[in-house]
Structure formats: structure tokens, C-alpha cells
Amino acid sequence: MARDTMGGNTLTNASTATGGLASVPALLRRNAKSFGARPAYREKEFGIWQTWTWSQTNDRVEHLALGLMSLGLVKGDFVAIIGHNRPHLYSAMVAIQMAGGVPVPLYQDAVAEEMAYVLNHCGARFVIANDQEQVDKVLEVQDQLPDFEQMIYLDSRGLRKYDHTRLHNYDTVITLGKDAGNDLRSELKSREDSLEYDDTCVMLYTSGTTGKPKGVVLSNRNIIETARASSEFDNLRNDEEVLAYLPMAWVGDFIFSIGQAYWAGFCVNCPESETTLGTDLREIGPTYYFAPPRVFETQLTNVMIRMEDASKFKKRLFDYFMDHARRVGPAILDGKPVGGLDRLKYALGELMIYGPLKNTLGFSNVRVGYTAGEAIGPEIFDFYRSLGINLKQLYGQTEASVFITQQPDGEVRGDTVGVPSPGVEVRIGDNGEVYYRSPGTFVEYYKNPESTADTKDPEGWVATGDAGFFEETTGHLRIIDRAKDVGKLATGGMFAPKYVENKLKFYPNILEAVVFGSGRETCVAFINIDLSAVGNWAERNNIAYSSYQELAGHPRVLGMIQEHVEEVNASVAEDDMLSGCQVHRFLVLHKELDADDGELTRTRKVRRKIIGEKFEDLVNALYDGSPEIYTETEVTYEDGRKGKISATLEIRDAKTYPSVSAMAAQ
């Protein structure tokens, strides 16, 4: 099935659709000229929100670009950026482009070795780092980096004693730029003017569920076309407020905080620190908000935990109005007909429960909210929508400059990812894999023509690696699983682990689940408990525990998880195609799966294969019928040291159900 929403006209000319604006620096110049006094960035520092207007940003970017050039940046240089979301780092990204370089943002929580690979792969001559922590990491591996020359840092704390032959303070570089002579200024102007629509705008490394990260090259065309189309889709204006808190190395942040922000001209707010996120969110009250399902899950879990501790009266009031909201809230949000009495009751609920709750969560002003990356639990999704928050789903990839499909207002459902985004063509391959083609489609994987050819065919169709299908009636896309993870059971049934894992993860007590079973008779699962939810439950039930490991192995916790697994089995049994994926045996892991141990990607996706290999003994035990298994696991602490934890894990059998068709046959 092929869909084509743009009538084939996917390549729009820069000079028409985007008004001759062929690069991000060009957008910056336009914004500074047309609404220079409006806020471009805010950052909370020293307890106060500090604002930079578009014209201040314009000056700073220009000075930094000149500064970089006087340090020797030449056209085509790659410059790595390592740090959390800060206006100075966003400015740096644009300044690098202005000076003819290519910004490469890195995941700030990556360990030094991971950084070494990326820095080496792109041959970065310059690194812009946030603080001592990041500077240390780069210095640690500098011997492996033949191309690395200079590093610029933002926060000088602790760096005073460092050798400054290759280190520069950000402010010094700005001053260097301010004092730049006319030669350099005219050189900058000619570099800026020569930026073309098909020049590289940014290079982003995909975290990669398998193998080494790949550098995705995105052009100005990719970014600007995508920003334009998606801004128009949701009618984003220059008075939107967003909170930038997701990793700068992630394509979504680049599109939201640079692409759309520069296209629509809205303000990007940067939190004070990771730990103050909740407060900062509440103070800013974003109108346009993005979060992965995990964030919404955590928030909902926190709300529920706090309600458990509330007084009886408040709890009853909350339950009563939330019931009502679940019934009519989504319909009211979608503008569907709802009875007058129900509306009145909802308005009362808004006054007493929903309004204050949204205010506490920082969602009072959200006009458009998105979630993506993983499937979101229907209860979680409905909870936010019933409160009147316009939370929608989108489906995207780094290679697509995010947008492949998204849900239009009024057509929002928990189990689909929406219709193709404007300008994007989507088709389903013979094997069920989803393919797309769009103006946002990436140029190539840097220095990796084989992978580029594997992913993108000569006509520009890109394989997503996800299996899915279009719903006949609505035209919405539904994603089942990663195409390569979808396998066959020994019985011949379809094996879609993610489908089952997502159902398991919808329980607040389960943080992560890993299902195995490809090529086997039955499926088995590893479960990770959610410490905050299960811990709270334990407290309320007078269960004492001293560690994560002890709680995870507690018989009553196992019992509770068993109930969840069996409920999931019952629900999986209802789906004829996938009923073989029921979990026959499971265990609760003694440690939380962690990106530092390589078990999750930096965007917290499960690396099934690596986990399967690392815990091979556990998988074997699940299949050989043993009631428990002793295991030792190596763990990496945050400072890079390694340690060992050992545990004896109990393995439980879960009840399974016959599939619906088998029942009917009897």
C-alpha cells in the first residue's frame, strides 16, 4: 500500500516555500530583524530566569563564529558539542554553521570511550564542552584523537589549573570574536552567504540498538523543510514557550529547539539543572511540549503515589472526578458532542481537580504535546488527555528529521501513531516493514556508504526497520515491533517481543521487560521492577527491604508481578496472530538495566541481543525448568569503576491462556 499526501511534489524549492531562507543562520538573521526584541532563549541561572532576545542571540552567534574562525575553524570542519541544554550551546551550534562548520552534538552522559569513537569518526578539530566533567572525558581520550586541536568550555569551575594551550574559555572566544578585524568579518560574511540549501546543517549520531553509532548527515533542506511543515501542521507561532531538556544530541531536540524554534521564532527555555526540571516546567508553563512516554509514566506514577498518601476526602474527590474525566474528557478535548450535565460536571472538576493538577505538573498552558519513541500505555495516554491536555503521538526517526507520521488534532488514539506528516510519503513493504520518503530524509550516513545504501534506496525510500500496517478505516499507521525483532516461534507462530513488553511496561510496577522466544517453543521474560512504585507499595504494606535486590526478590513482589504477567497473557491471548507470545516463565532481575552497562541505549531502549548474551545463564534457566538460579553480574558504576553483584533468582511459572480461535474451535 502506498500513500502519497503531497501529490509527488516533495522537493520544494528553497526560494519559494521557505522565502529564500536556506540555512539556520539565515533564519536567525530574519528573526533578529523582524522581531529582535522578542525572547529567543531563557535560562534559569542563580535562581532567576535570564533572557536573551533574538537580536542579542544574533550578536552572540556572530561573535562566537568570528571567535571560532580566529581559532582556525575552516569551512567543513566538524565541531563537537557536549553538554546539557544551554542557550550558549545552542548559540554555538548556529555559530558553527555560520562559520561554515558542521555541529556534532554528543550525548553528555556518554562515557569517554564512546565519545572517542564519535570524535574520531567525524574527525572533530574543535570541541565545545559544558564543564570540567566533559572536558575531563575528552582529555582522557585525547591521545586517540589525532584530529582534535582545541577545546572551548563554558563553566570554568575546577579548570583553572588545567593546561590552557588547547583550552579556551567561551567568554574569551566571544571577546576574540568581538575584537575580530574587518578581514575576518568579511570572510564570515562570504562563508555565511555561501551556505546552500543542500549543505550539511548538522550531523547527529544515532545511539544505535546494535553496533557502532552512525553519523546521520542532515542538510539545511532537511531541517528547514521539516521545521516549516511541522510548524504549519500544529500552527506554531513565535509566542510558543518550550522547555529544552532532552539530550541535545537527539534529533528531536534539534528539530524542536533549533529547527522549529528558528522557523517559527519561539522561545526555548533551558532548565537550571536536571534536578530542578519539575519546578522549571511549572514556572515556564510550556505551550508546546515533548516528552518520551517514560516521562509521562513517571509523572503519573508520582501523582498516584502522592494521592495514596492524601487524606480520604481528597482521595475520594480525586477518584470521583478522574472517573468522570476518563469518561468525557477526551471527547470534550476532541470537540465531540457531550451532554450538558457532563460538561458542567467536567467544568467543576476542572476547577477543583484538573486545573490544579495540571498546574502542579506544569501543563496548564500546553496547547500541543507530543510523545514518541516508545509505545505509551493506554491508561497513561488517556489520563493526560482526559485532563484536557492535547497530548498526541508521532512516529519518527533521526533519518527522517523526526517526522514520519503524526496525529492531527481530533484524531488522537492511544494505539496508532497517526497519518503521514505533511510532505511525507509512507508505504508498507511486502514483509510488513514501513518505508518513507520525504524532504526531511537524511543525506547519508557519514563515511558509511554501505549502510546508506542498505537503508535508503536510489529512489529515496528509507526503511524504518519497524513493522507496521495502515488501518483500513482511518488511514492511521500502527507499529507492531522492530522488523528485525519480529521472528518466528518454533511452533510457527509470530514472535513480536515489543508488543508483549509494552503491555507489561504499562503496569506502573514494571519499569522494563525483556521477552525472549525467537525460535523457541515458548516465550520467557526478564522483568525490572520500578523502584519508586514498588517501594511505595512495600512501604504501605509494611514490607521491609534494604536494597533494590532484596525488594526485587521478595516473594510478595514476585506474586504481584506474576499477577501482572498473567493479566498480560490473557490480553495477548485475545490477539490470534500473537497468542503464542504469552510469557510462560519469568524472573525479576536483581539489577536495573542500565545504559552504563550497555544493556540500554542512551535513549533507554532495550538492547535485547546484548542482554540475551550477558544473562545467558538466566535465559537457559528459564527454559530448562529450574526453580531458581544463582548468578553473578558485572556492573559499572557512574565513575567508570566496575563491581560484581551476585544473587539467587527465583523463577516463576505464569498461567497461560488458549488463544481466542482455539477456544472457539472447542
Added chain:
Amino acid sequence: MTLAEDMGYTTADGRKIGGVVMEMKNITLRFGGVVAIKDISFDIREGEIRAIIGPNGAGKSSMLNVISGFYVPQDGEVLFHGKKRPQMKPFEVAQQGIARTFQNIALFEGMSVLDNVMTGRLTHMNSSIWSQALWKGKAEREEVENREICERIIDFLEIQSIRKTPVARLPYGLKKRVELARALASEPKLLLLDEPMAGMNVEEKEDMSRFILDVNDEFGTTIALIEHDMGVVMDLSDRVVVMDYGKKIGDGTPDEVRNNQAVIDAYLGVSHD
């Protein structure tokens, strides 16, 4: 290493240590019949991290109280910037640029972190009570200035997320950090830390060590600290005084002290017969 009189020295990591800030000369402190400190002399130099260590009951805290001026020794004298220090009230000590933290946390439990840190600025406020009551003119200006200094310290110690949290609700490790913040708020020249790592886990200790080093590095503050954890002391300090039963049994760089037989005996124990 020999210390040339008032010339200072250079540490292993290249920091310049200045002249003597405070000198203890033959200090003896008695509580009735108990001799807590017996004829101890040592000095603290500008910009250094000076540790006082010793087994339980060695007289470390008493020594710190002598330095802070809270106890007045019966014999010997304390020279501050070369002048003999008269008996002072605690606020006078604070005005001289000496701040401290306590072994048993002494914060205002009911107040927020920010308010606690702001109390560290009290010695720097001199608007009249009337001006403060009316919140006009000088009082308002002062408050804004002081708040800014406090916010920088809050940022420095990374406690932004608990800025408005009442201290009573904080875990122990964070309270210790708030106490350090309050001490720093007075912009001390000499900072006294009484067991800054007591009762902390490894991660909290690492954080606190980082902060102590950064304070010394960033503000050039002279630091005198008492600590139980030998590993921490050896890593942090430039020079160490070792006390046992009220006597000084060692003084020098961490390496010198580590190899000092008297110190090894005091810590590992020898038979006293």
C-alpha cells in the same frame, strides 16, 4: 619539605601557598583536671588545606574550638595575622573572616535552605532595623546583593533543586552541604570544617571532597578541617597535624605523616605497658 619562615611553599600540584594566617603557640587547654590539649604548636598558611586528624578523643574538636575562638586556652597564644588574638565573641570571630561547620549539624531546621544560607550573610548587612522593617532603600538593595551572592554559592554547591525546601526535610548528606553553603556565604578567609564527611557514604564523600577542593581552588579560601576518614584526609590536604591524647604526634605532608611511626602506632594501636 622545609618551610621557610613566612615565605610559603608550592604544593605537589603546583599551588602557591602563602604566609602564615594563624599560628598556635604552645596551646594547652584544660577542663578542670582533664587536659584536652597539651602544649601544641602549629600554623595554618594562606590558601592551604590543613587537616587535623587523630583517633577518638584526641582533642581535635577542642583544637578547632580554640582556633575558632570558642575556647580560650589556659596557656599559649593564638596569633591571627601575626597579632595576638584577644578573647572574642562568636560574632566578632565571624567578622574577622572565620566561618565554620559543625560536627553535629547546626542549621535552622524550620527554615528553607535559601534562608539558612542567607543567615551566613548577616555579618555583611548593616542597614538599620527601621530600614529593614520598612523594606526601603538600603535594606532592599542589600538583600538583593546578598541574595545574588547566596545564589552563586547555591549554584556552586549544586543545591538549586532544594533552594526552597525546609532543611528538616533534607537527608543528612545534603544538610552537610547546606551547612557548608552557609559558611561560604560569609565569604570567609579561613574556613573550619568539623568532620565534613562524618556519616556519609562513599558517593557523598566524593562529592564533598570535590566541593572542598573547588572552594579552595575557586575562592582561594584557607581551609582547616578535622576528619576521621584517613583516605579522604590524605587525598585532600596539603599538610596534616596528627593528635593523640591531646598531644601533637606528627605534622607534615600526607606522605610524611603516613610514614611516621608514632602516627602508625596511634592508629593501629600498640600496647601501653
